[in-house]
Amino acid sequence: MRDVAVIGVGMNKWGELWELSHRDIWTSAALDAIEDAGVDHVDAMYVGCMSGGLFVGQEHLGAMLADQLGMGPIPGTRVESACASGGLALRQAYLAVASGAHDIVLASGVEKMTDVDGAAATYALSTAADQEYECFHGLTFPGLYAMMARAHMERYGTTIEQLAHVASKNHANGAKNPNAQFPMKVTPEQVLASPMVADPLRLLDCSPITDGAAAVVLVPLEMARKLSDGPIVRIAASAHATDTMALADRAEISAIESTARAAEQAYKAAGIGPDDLSFCEVHDCFTIAEVMVIEALGLVEKGQGGQAAASGLTALDGKRPVNPSGGLKSKGHPVGATGIAQVCEVAEQFRGGAGERQLDDPHWALTQNMGGTGASSVIHIFERVGREAGR
């Protein structure tokens, strides 16, 4: 398979975008990515979207958005893996370029979540869990992650104060991100004083409901070297793994096994380990999720995830920065777009364009995007390379 690189990224301010439609939001990000890439067309496009049907009454998204872009008859493919739909769109686009099927491919994600009311949005999101064995009994995502949090607290002594530090750290990063939905700083005390949603998770432990899109352009690495002036974002690994749909079927609910499996494959393919990573963008849909994910990625030992934010390890100036973009928590979580926005952050950091949240000379980065309670995980590893073939 051919080496593949990201040469353009597009993302706009996320939030409650009532004046814009699903297609408007997506098209804006897609055109920005194409302009940023400096190409005049794409050969194919992939879009990740969790539920166009339940959120906006629109399926057939590949064709609809290729048309919206004015680029029909190019193939437009929509993929779905709940909240990991964006990461999965990147993976399918990567395979399309790596295989030689297409040269210039747009990978994108979108979700318009605020056209329905809160109850309908909660229902739509719940379809990422097992409808017959979980949702039918009244479970929704705050409840599912609350159970995982309780299990982690019971097993490893993780505390609600430690979880509050995850939120505080990500909001501190998001405050430096002009595209973030909630770019305000919050203290751990404010998190602990926010309204309870599902014990032990409070409002500020939860990522928000968001409208947003993100897009990136992929090409073969050799083409990227010709088109690009600056540092190039090489995709060093792409991995995708699944786990049981229902929490009740798992041996342990305080761990994200699909992330561990995908990470193992990704590290092997990239030829690196967690110690080599300059930073990670991970799926902090709830504060406890970041704790479990950094353990699954091997950034910390199993059971040590709770201390990571509180100790400063995962801060922007820590030894292992996690979610420099602000993460889902502060940047927002338009479910289909999240996995692509993570890649936008990688490109911004590699190019030195991340402004106040810029890291010092990042070389390797990892993105981890997951669906449901981790029934699916998609992981990519990126390497910053120069224009010359020798790297």
Place this chain on the structure above:
Amino acid sequence: MRDVAVIGVGMNKWGELWELSHRDIWTSAALDAIEDAGVDHVDAMYVGCMSGGLFVGQEHLGAMLADQLGMGPIPGTRVESACASGGLALRQAYLAVASGAHDIVLASGVEKMTDVDGAAATYALSTAADQEYECFHGLTFPGLYAMMARAHMERYGTTIEQLAHVASKNHANGAKNPNAQFPMKVTPEQVLASPMVADPLRLLDCSPITDGAAAVVLVPLEMARKLSDGPIVRIAASAHATDTMALADRAEISAIESTARAAEQAYKAAGIGPDDLSFCEVHDCFTIAEVMVIEALGLVEKGQGGQAAASGLTALDGKRPVNPSGGLKSKGHPVGATGIAQVCEVAEQFRGGAGERQLDDPHWALTQNMGGTGASSVIHIFERVGREAGR
């Protein structure tokens, strides 16, 4: 890219399967395909489904069905292109094998459409059209295809009697297919006497609402030669093209341009033309669709599609058999599964296992699956090859 072959197929009786759930239907077909292939595992799976959200309140289908199969942590990917979701799943699975990313891949499709009432099903299906510019104004699919039929009749003199012959021909074929939902013969007179749905389309011009699934197993051609005793189904071409989402944006609504574009690419890739095809399985969601599609595929001249069924050209014993399986019209149309079921028919015909509807020594076959009013089309061409490398 590597050559790819279909080595196993699975499909069950389609219909109103009230005693089975979405996951039951899918798992049965998937296990049948795996057993038929003679393999003990798959490395990845793809599923096409149009709207798990609106029909059964279940998204995250890749992870859910990989789990249901008992094969997690394999990657499970759901793709959607409305009624072409099955064809698109085949295409993505094909790319996964051709690229070398995976060796043994399940491509599948499923839709459980009868758990909601008729109005909800009509709404769910309408999300394959342009929600903001078509559905919002009250259009649903019978109305959209009725407009296309009127345009074709006006332009080429196509008659309602000719359309009735399409239904009659496909029911004659479906009567020989034990998996068909409506395996009864109908005469053109019965079609013309059936209730009007959207003038000029009557009830028997329309494909039904169906529960069903289908699955096939893909491997590299070289592996197929080792695993298979009989004829091998080589995928000679895979093509996917789009058109405008809304009918109003098209220069002509009596043609399916996305099919013509995809066909052009597919014939070129396979190195054959329409005259070489032993038979085709096409997307006859309404009788007029088959008429427009066989023109787009070059099986008949533009404007001559109406006569094809009435003259016997496309009959099982005609010069250009179309829809030997019974097509969507008689076999049923569980939208996500349709594109995969077409491939099951190709394999059955190539292996000589099509019973009463068996064609004489078929060598090349084409499947055409489309979404909406043709905003997306996916076409595959298959060649029957022997076990020996020389073919």
